[in-house]
Amino acid sequence: MAQTMLIIDDDPAVLASCQRIFTEEGFQVTTTTNPLEGLELAAAKPYTVILCDWQMPELDGLDVVARLENEAPESAVVMISGFPSVDRATEAMKRGAMDYQAKPFTPEEIASTVHKAIANKLGREKKALGRFESILKEFPTQMLDDKGPKNIAETVAHTVGVAKATSAWKSLFVLGMMAGAYIGFGGLLATTVSFDMNPSMGIGLKKLVTGSAFSLGLMLVVIAGGELFTGNNLMVSSVMSGKVTWRKVLAKWGIVYLANFAGSILLVMLFLFSGLWKTGGSALGAAAVNTAAAKVSLDFGEAIVRAIGCNWLVCLAVWMALSARQTIGKIFAIFFPIMGFVAIGFEHCIANMYFIPAGILLSDWYGIAPKGVDLNTLTWAAFVFKNLIPVTIGNVIGGVVFVGLGYWGAYLRPAGR
Structure with a gap:
């Protein structure tokens, strides 16, 4: 089953570039310039990964990331920004992003960041599942x-x-x-x-x-x-x-x-x-x-x-x-x-x-x-x-x-x- 991607960015050039890069990578790509529409798309359908710009006119990218943590918890979120800084990257991670990529970027750089984010998301889910299974062992199910x-x-x-x-x-x-x-x-x-x-x-x-x-x-x-x-x-x-x-x-x-x-x-x-x-x-x-x-x-x-x-x-x-x-x-x-x-x-x-x-x-x-x-x-x-x-x-x-x-x-x- 093909991996899916949602890109939320108010810059059409970035959307077109990323769509081309990740279509070649085998992703089914959906794009939008409207962060509110992006949130609706993420809530309606699960995406493997979501790329989200930092600065957008309708809604700040950090707020979008925070809402995606609740509305699309199964997606690996990557924050992209033309104004990179360590503080911004740290804040994005706190809000739920799996990784951060500064603009401009090469196809290799953004592809590497996305694949790393997906791997980190899977690793985190496996760790959480392992903890849950450990808890279940402490409370054996009577029927089983x-x-x-x-x-x-x-x-x-x-x-x-x-x-x-x-x-x-x-x-x-x-x-x-x-x-x-x-x-x-x-x-x-x-x-x-x-x-x-x-x-x-x-x-x-x-x-x-x-x-x-x-x-x-x-x-x-x-x-x-x-x-x-x-x-x-x-x-x-x-x-x-x-x-x-x-x-x-x-x-x-x-x-x-x-x-x-x-x-x-x-x-x-x-x-x-x-x-x-x-x-x-x-x-x-x-x-x-x-x-x-x-x-x-x-x-x-x-x-x-x-x-x-x-x-x-x-x-x-x-x-x-x-x-x-x-x-x-x-x-x-x-x-x-x-x-x-x-x-x-x-x-x-x-x-x-x-x-x-x-x-x-x-x-x-x-x-x-x-x-x-x-x-x-x-x-x-x-x-x-x-x-x-x-x-x-x-x-x-x-x-x-x-x-x-x-x-x-x-x-x-x-x-x-």
Whole structure:
């Protein structure tokens, strides 16, 4: 595509000379003796280069150059003048000109100045583009940077699971305690915002509010950092991919499970000794006891099935959070599955390590006894055998079978297996 040139000069001889020179150079040349018309032409059509005289009767050349900077920013502007000076050249550059050429000039001189101006303009644009691209790299576009399901499967199997399986047990225990406490925070918040909701608002809305608040727990685990037993069930894909052994995975699961329990009990102690359970005339404490009693009254089979559904959703929340590069993406990826499992009524073993001990200790230490609750059923034995064991079994099935093995089989299973 031919380069284009606009020449603005009140001297017809200069126009004719430059038109001849640059037509021979291969430019499509447009000329005008009127600077106002020149500005209209520049605004209507992009030109590769614009030659502009300094002194013209209708409008000063410097003012023309300044307006061209806004109206034709893609053009390389060259100022020409029969009254050359260093000050004038400097002022022209400040106003937006790429170069300056004194009159009279030879064809070689003006052609060299024009080609240099075009090269400088291109160099400046490339530099600006490079800076813009550098800025964009600091703010990755969510749509372009998020991982797809296959990429997540590869990340979990080849990177995340291996890192967890080979981590030092001390680090895992500390991070496990943090995760247990974080899930406890979610449980405490969920009870606090829902315990005194008006019954007329309906059970469904109360569950929705409770689930929304509880999602805080997994957000803290994933974003702040923590090791959660239920989420770590995804490590099964690393085993199936041959990256780690079952022995290592089971050992790390055991460490994290115990650490989660320790962190949960830490939150229970914080809740009890802070006196927060006295909120609403001890209504908050009564709500905590009611929750614990309801959980230990589940049928063994029901507890397993509810736990399967729970960790299916929890592991999906972790799975989707791994796809997001930005924190806001992780928050939304976590919120909906976690809100969903709580609102539905599924069971989470780590959450129950907070809910049930809190209820037991409130009734044993502080005599909280809500009406209609048989405290004889709220015991440590009931906690372990009627809830913790079946819920843990169900959580493992939900996370290992329906998410870990499911996506490994869909994306990573070798051909022929």
